[in-house]
Amino acid sequence: MISRNSHVVRYSTVMIAVHWMTAFLIMAAWITSEGGRHVVANPPLLHFSFGLAVLVLVVPRLVLHFLGQTPPALDEHRPGLALAARIGHAVLYAFLIGLPLSGWYAASRLGVSVSFFGIGLPAIAAPVQGAPGLIAEIHENAGTVILYLAGLHVLMAGWHHFVFRDGTLRRMSPF
Ligand code: HEM
Ligand code: HEM
Known part of the structure; x- marks a missing residue:
């Protein structure tokens, strides 16, 4: 359920929990990442x-998003900004799906077994000798690009909250 709190329509509790877990997991994945030879x-x-x-969590999150658990945009008087926010969030969602899948592909090409907290998973590509290819390279770079995107996302959230004073941060605040 989306809740109202001092005129601010907040994201649902599940959406808020998944948002912050995802942010933590992206940081944790980045900190624990390694280049090909070490991998x-x-x-x-x-x-x-x-x-x-991150991939597991994005599935229920997108389902909830399309079931209407994302409150309406705050920018109804600034349609350009509302569209920019939608595009920005869509790009973040694309990274939340593409990044883990391209990493899984890269590991498979390197011939490395992938597991999810101890549960073995199948390879999704045939192993190759030498360089694992373009998608693996894209993964390595996209893994850092998402941090820049998240930084921009934080700046936009701060701009909304402190300049427009529209309570944006309270919409996603766990408290
Ligand atoms: C890697 C880190 C992060 C990712 C991938 C991420 C991703 C997203 C996505 C996809 C949405 C849109 C949710 C939807 O409408 O379905 C969102 C909303 C939001 N995020 Fe993040 N986020 C990250 C970190 C942060 C951080 C650190 C902040 C703190 C300032 C933040 C603040 C917000 C706020 C306030 C919203 C709600 C915007 C609104 O609709 O009013 N996010 N985030
Ligand atoms: C979604 C969060 C993820 C982030 C932020 C991320 C980030 C990164 C980064 C920054 C690198 C480059 C490290 C370096 O060159 O020192 C990297 C490499 C790698 N990651 Fe990820 N990754 C994620 C998910 C995954 C997943 C789910 C897998 C596998 C199941 C994976 C497998 C790999 C592999 C195999 C490499 C080495 C690729 C190569 O050297 O060609 N990653 N990752």
């Missing part, structure tokens, strides 16, 4: 697990 010699199982948890 083969010593697979970063925590990196795989944190990253796959």
